[in-house]
Amino acid sequence: MSKNVIRSITAIAVLFCLVWLVGLGWAVGEYYAGNKEKVPERSTATNEVKNTKGLTIVALGDSLTRGTGDETGKGYVGILMDEIKEKTKRPVQLTNLGINGQRSDQLRKQVQEKEVGRQIEKADLVLVTIGGNDLFRGGQGLNDYGTGDISTIEKKYLENLKVIFEQIRRNNPTANVFFIGLYNPFIDLDQGKEMSKVVRHWNYDSAEISAAFPKIIFVPTFDLFELKVNDYLYSDKFHPNSKGYRLIAERVASLLTW
Template identity: 70%
Template sequence: MNKKVIKSVTLISVIFCLLWLVGLGWAVTEYYAGKPDKIQEKTNVERKTEKKDDLHIVAIGDSLTRGTGDETGKGYVGFLLDEIKEKSKQDVRLTNLGISGQESDQLKEQIQQTEVKRQLQSADMILVTMGGNDLFRGGQGLLEFENADIEEIEKKFLENMNFIFQQIRASNSEANVFFIGLYNPFSDLEQGKEMSAVVRHWNYQSAELSAAFPKMVFVPTFDLFELKVNDYLYTDKFHPNTKGYRLIAERVASLLTW
């Protein structure tokens, strides 16, 4: 065995050994004695995203945007995307920012995030589902069903949506915005009739609000579910199933212009 080889391997090992010791010492001192930096938060959205020639769809909202209840996991956004991909020659890019259980208060927060703004800015089309959780509170609202409360909730909701739409329009004045209306998942139940009246009023107000903004379309879904609501609902009797989502997607698709 060559003595030189042994010597040099030993030497290299010693050097690394010392280097790692330095690293270890540094890690400990840095962990305990390091001074925190003041790191500036980036809030300007000025970073222009280079406008690509693909079609960018941004979907925001609640579990409907997420696709909860659809076995294929696509949701109406996914079905709509499939349809657009078929018809359009452009590349289509989807950013799905939907969060299950989100209410308009939370969406209001979300929409003010820098990155969300940036996404909206580069969007060619914006899809919004909102209100289901505000109104139904995941089905609990049905139990404490009282008109006075609902008026209050509706007012708050409309205020929030007004703010959200203003934000969307401020970041992007070009893209078409589709605001998906509510259906009544409880129309077969005991208080279904009263509930339907509430939902109709809610939708009417939402449509009125949408009309106040340019290039914003309110998409009704109430009628789609009216006759055979249980055929289109998932087993939780609240979210649409695959068929239900397909219906919503078809409705939105029929509104698209090329």
């Protein structure tokens, strides 16, 4: 066979091959054009999806819930809210129902109010501070801590606390409830050591009440103030200052599951 014949056959074969490839490319293009909607697109934003569901907090109790003594005005509730926002990147709605000077019998009445119950019902998280005004009574507790009167006062306090928790659970069976324990602001006074025994006793009994309810967590604070109480108190020597409130907020935050 001559070289010219071989070259002609080769050329024809290459030509047919090119025609076949062009036809294949056209057919594939037509297929994807006609089935464009059926081809799933790969998502490039999978790792960018965030949980945007908001968190609702209801704060109940006395002046510690209001943040009295905090130079920044936030109190432990505001500091904790900032911490939650930072950690979860979720919007937080706060309803602060704390009342300066409130005692347990007054909080007992408050949680039974219809509107307060409605707020608790919506809450994902409930914060409670109560008991300091029952025990200390503007300093009067320092005078009768060794008498039978203090036992009578504690008994009424624990009864009120039980009703408060029952009402919270009646309105909202599932929200986490953090009950902040008492500290002793008078520990450096002459009667301070004896008062500390009373405070620890109240904390123990109220923690037992808390433990009887599902998802009500007692948060101890006594140890936070015990060694350097004056470093963490406001000028009135009773309420925490901004550092003291931060200690409480950090203690609560350490118990949260993000």
